[in-house]
Amino acid sequence: MTSKLDQLSGWLKERKITEVECMIADLTGIARGKIAPTAKFLNEKGMRLPESVLLQTVTGDYVEDDIYYDLLDPADIDMVCRPDENAVFLVPWAIEPTAMVIHDTYDKLGNPIELSPRNVLKRVLQLYADKGWKPIVAPEMEFYLTKRSDDPDYPLQAPIGRSGRQETGRQSFSIDAANEFDPLFEDMYDWCELQGLDLDTLIHEEGTAQMEINFRHGDALDLADQIVVFKRTMREAALKHNVAATFMAKPMTGEPGSAMHLHQSIVDLKTGKNIFSNADGSMSELFLHHIGGLQKLIPEALPLFAPNVNSFRRFLPDTSAPVNVEWGEENRTVGLRVPDSTPDNRRVENRLAGADANPYLALAASLLCGYIGMVEGFKPSAQVKGRGYERRNLRLPLTIEAALECMEGSKTLEKYLGDKFIRGYVAVKRAEHENFKRVISSWEREFLLLSV
Incomplete structure (x- = not known):
């Protein structure tokens, strides 16, 4: 019986794919991951990424340390990312034949990562x-x-x-x-x-x-x-x-x-x-x-x-x-x-x-x-x-x-x-908003600079 991974391998070979974008979406929806040669992707059957990717803000910063270490392992360990064979897409704008494969995230025991947006949707479904x-x-x-x-x-x-x-x-x-x-x-x-x-x-x-x-x-x-x-x-x-x-x-x-x-x-x-x-x-x-x-x-x-x-x-x-x-x-x-x-x-x-x-x-x-x-x-x-x-x-x-x-x-x-998702999401958004509040806007310069 042909496995899903064998089917994915056949799909990639049939289209002469040379590179695979292995990606997950963070809390903002930004695509994060690694680009691998097709042979390496098929051999490793997934990838590893730091857990911290899921507490990264839109600016690339992270939440405060006390929240960070409360929600994540202090050793900044990896999570296991496995490809979803039903979420494979061509990347038509790439110079070399390239595919994008969306991954799901798990801990080392095989449990879905609570902070993963895709896992949140799967949980609701x-x-x-x-x-x-x-x-x-x-x-x-x-x-x-x-x-x-x-x-x-x-x-x-x-x-x-x-x-x-x-x-x-x-x-x-x-x-x-x-x-x-x-x-x-x-x-x-x-x-x-x-x-x-x-x-x-x-x-x-x-x-x-x-x-x-x-x-x-x-x-x-x-x-x-x-x-x-x-x-x-x-x-x-x-x-x-x-x-x-x-x-x-x-x-x-x-x-x-x-x-x-x-x-x-x-x-x-x-x-x-x-x-x-x-x-x-x-x-x-x-x-x-x-x-x-x-x-x-x-x-x-x-x-x-x-x-x-x-x-x-x-x-x-x-x-x-x-x-x-x-x-x-x-x-x-x-x-x-x-x-x-x-x-x-x-x-x-x-x-x-x-x-x-x-x-x-x-x-x-x-x-x-x-x-x-x-x-x-x-x-x-x-x-x-x-x-x-x-x-x-x-x-x-x-x-x-x-x-x-x-x-x-x-x-x-x-x-x-789950408590972990709620606290992690709120912390990321608060960190982004604190970053925003430090920026002086053009409105402030226009109306306050020479008036107050």
Whole structure:
């Protein structure tokens, strides 16, 4: 009988792959790992990385020593990283034939590492499997194309398209505006097809040179992997055409933020039916409890959807983003939208996650909140009719500091995700925020320098 590793070996040899990028995603979603010759990769059947990689901040720094040594072995030991044979992708932009293989992380006894974002998602999916359920998700990724810049103090600008002009104004759903970057998107689609990414549609969003890629619905773990690969692919395609692609939640002043909208429904594994609908086509109690769980617990899990200080700029008034966990049918002004659909396709769209969120953690959090709502029987509020932006009853924490305090105090999240993960994640985000607070902004120089 052919083993999965033998199948992977055959896949690599068939494509004449000479190098393998062995990678994991850290808490921020950054790809970290090693690049190995194919023969070495197949011989070692994995890699080792320091545990500390999972407590590294976006700046490359680490959390404070007392937390670091409380959560990790003081000897800075390695974790064992094993390839997932179902998470193998070509790297089309590489000079030599190269593949990227996503790994799972374990300790020396074979236990999954609690701080690993991919393991967190797998842990949540197992909760569903134990109930005989399978989540079906469909992510939507928004991002901006910008001019390349080597000065981080200089505001980002829209890039120049095929016409030789910069885009101006709001061009929502404009085909001509999207076509300004046809050569870039042709490369992106070609590369994504080679990688087996399940893309659906390309849309020009509301912001200047802001785009959205929709993924077809499918398995949550597979789609989280695909988002990690897509973000790398989109950045590489942009660089090839001398522009930049950014998934920052709010990269430009005065422009809308970028979200990662998460459509989610649940299938009963025995019947194959969507448990969000009754036999007569009406909303099921489980569907309403799922929404109730999202409403109750998203404020506690918000740093998993909005992980950076920049993330909270999306939630400012008049930014075209939801600022609460209200829900409503066909209502884009609330955080939880129920799209118009057939009973078989009934789903809820979580519109709160930013494009900067780690896809493993955002999907894990969104599905976990809904799961707890179903098993605990949480009831939702009355749905919103009309505009929901001004609703103040179910608002979110307003800053990253407040959100981290809320997450840190959540006994529910600790119960399901583990104390080690909660403490490690909060510590990393606090370390990043302390780093941010040391930087003097252009606003301070402009308005305070000669005025106070």
